[in-house]
Amino acid sequence: MSRARSGAGSRMNDDQQTTGWRRTVLAPGDGLRQWWSELSRPMKWIFGVVLFVVVGLLPLYTPGFLDTPGISFGGTMAQFAMVAIIAIGLNVVVGQAGLLDLGYVGFYAVGAYTVALLTSPDSPWNKVGPEGFFSKDWAWLSCVPIAMAVTALAGLILGTPTLRLRGDYLAIVTLGFGEIIRLLADNLTDITNGPRGLNEIAYPRLGENEHLPNGVFSSGNSGGDANYGTWWFWLGLVLIVIVLLLVGNLERSRVGRAWVAIREDEDAAEVMGVNTFKFKLWAFVIGAAIGGLSGALYAGQVQYVAPPTFNIINSMLFLCAVVLGGQGNKLGVIFGAFIIVYLPNRLLGVHFLGINLGDLKYLFFGLALVVLMIFRPQGLFPVRQQLLAYGKSARNLLSKADDSKAAA
DSSP, X not given: OHHHXXXXXXXXXXXXXXXXXXXXXXXXHHHHHHHHHTSOHHHHHHHHHHHHHHHHHTTTSOOTTTOOTTSOXXXXXXXXXXXXXXXXXXXXXXXXXXXXXXXTHHHHHHHHHHHHHHHOTTSTTOOBSTTSSBOTTTHHHHHHHHHHHHHHHHHHHHHHHHTTOOHHHHHHHHHHHHHHHHHHHHXXXXXXXXXXXXXSOOOOOOSOOSSOTTOTTSTTOOSSSSXXXXXXXXXXHHHHHHHHHHHHHHHTSHHHHHHHHHHHOHHHHHHTTOOHHHHHHHHHHHHHHHHHHHHHHHHHXXXXXXXXXXXXXXXXXXXXXXXXXXXXXXXXHHHHHHHHHHHHHHSTTOEETTEEGGGGHHHHHHHHHHHHHHHOTTOSSOOOOOOSTTHHHHHHHHHHHHHHHHHO
């Protein structure tokens, strides 16, 4: 008995030492996540509002260490907002439901081309002006919900026959979908204008005056800190907030719990009565609609859409943002999107040994992924699921019970 007790005591000491060692090597993302989870819901809202205000003011008051000397910082942040929306949508598919989608760029392309086909004068389906049903001032805004609906329909058409596949098979099918969309845009010359693309796409008409006859969102507003890139960033930031609220409510609902169950073990979820196909299709359609929103934002911002933009490399970069930030964590994937966009723009024009470091972005991202998969496979900010309505209270109660047992 004494030997058994001594053995049990030594095992407990070893477990305590192991637990203490694990606590000492926690990454900064773990500490930040733990601090955030301990905040009350009103405090989270207050910190969230302050954070978004601070981020929104960055293009106007840019710190020197954060500035991008080779390109406008406002333009960099506008690109970041667009990729952040893509990352949130892809996170619904990959991070929440566990569906490996390698062709998400296809939904991005469908959203962009929907706006371009309806508003570009180079398109045979142009509906802007006296002969169409879109006014020039409101054409872009009117096309945004249409782009989201068309992209959601594309997700429904693709997902209905393919979501019964799993793993590598689903990844190959989605990869093919992304390439099919790009090839269609490249070869349907009579509709998409082929490799030449569609130009003069509609954009929001706001703040028109004698100095800016086309408004603050036009490329003519290129001077100062509040240039057109900054205005597009502010618009993208508003859209990010709206999408985060919608996706956050979904995650806390029955749909979000079903997604987590499917991601962890689809067979077990199906045995427990979860309609796995229906909820996977929900994730696919919702993720597609968010991708279409980002595509519409891109079309209005650049005012030009061409097939080379929607290649497989960009699809991999979008997935890289989700993996780097932390699959399943909405704020984590936004941080991952910032890394994906900011790093190449920050290194643009920086030369080392005669090499432009901005051209080596794929090398840096590849090395970052290798290092991350070795030391931090769950991402910089891994998700922490809150599956109980009173999860925090339950954890506090269990910890008090453990403390009382230890004292006894």
